[in-house]
Amino acid sequence: MISRIKRDLGLFFLALVLSALAGIVTFKLGALDRYAVRRVQELAQERTQEWNNHWLGIPVLQYPSDLLSYQELIANVRPDVIIETGTSAGGSAVYFSMLLEVLKPAARVVTVDILPALWQRTLAERSTELARLFAHIAFVEGGSTEPETLRRVSAHLRPGDKVLVLLDSAHSKEHVLAEINAYAPLVTVGSYLVVTDTHLDGTHWVDHAEGPMAATRAFLATHPEFQVAAEWNRFFLSACPGGFLRRVR
Ligand SMILES: C[S@@+](CC[C@H](N)C(=O)[O-])C[C@H]1O[C@@H](n2cnc3c(N)ncnc32)[C@H](O)[C@@H]1O
Incomplete structure (x- = not known):
């Protein structure tokens, strides 16, 4: 026993x-x-420096995997307007323009940067060769959250436009949250707000502080009309984990 x-x-x-x-x-x-x-x-x-890529010879500060996700997203949504904050040399703006030219020739890209020099150089150096793509791109110079910049961006929108927004400028939590609050209302239902660089929180890129991810979470806590669309994060190497926000109403 x-x-x-x-x-x-x-x-x-x-x-x-x-x-x-x-x-x-x-x-x-x-x-x-x-x-x-x-x-x-x-x-x-x-x-x-995997982000140090080029599209048609223009620097594009995006991971290859994210570029594929953006392509699928744009082909899926077919926006009339893509608003981008953070132009830099314009690689992403030209990439979006090229996709839209094929998918929706009347669609356009509105891209914002506080520093115009790199974009102006791209325009000057490639004006003949890429004229067709540049024709779809409107550049707005200014701080992305300045009221005057927002007024000039909004002036490019027409009633009924399907709008997709991608935020890719400065990375502090405060700036990104201000940007999200300013641009989210422009996103149409069924389309997306993409907050990039959510992978940078806690790294030296944001002084080991909170950044785009914290801003995104703070926004989502009070905005149930946006939901994280994790299916666009199926590649592990991404600069926007949890950053694809679908507007559901
Ligand atoms: C990461 S880069 C953009 C990269 C670009 N989207 C690409 O994929 O090639 C960030 C850009 O944001 C711009 N920027 C920084 N602060 C800004 C602000 N407050 N308003 C607008 N643009 C800003 C910088 O001048 C810089 O060109």
């Missing part, structure tokens, strides 16, 4: 230890996965 109790107790403790181990392994795998993604991201950024 005593030996049976001993055996049952032994089995019970073995089961306890095994389930605890299973729990640890499950947790560890989740944590390991997250670490692996983070590490690949760091290596891509710090060692190979």
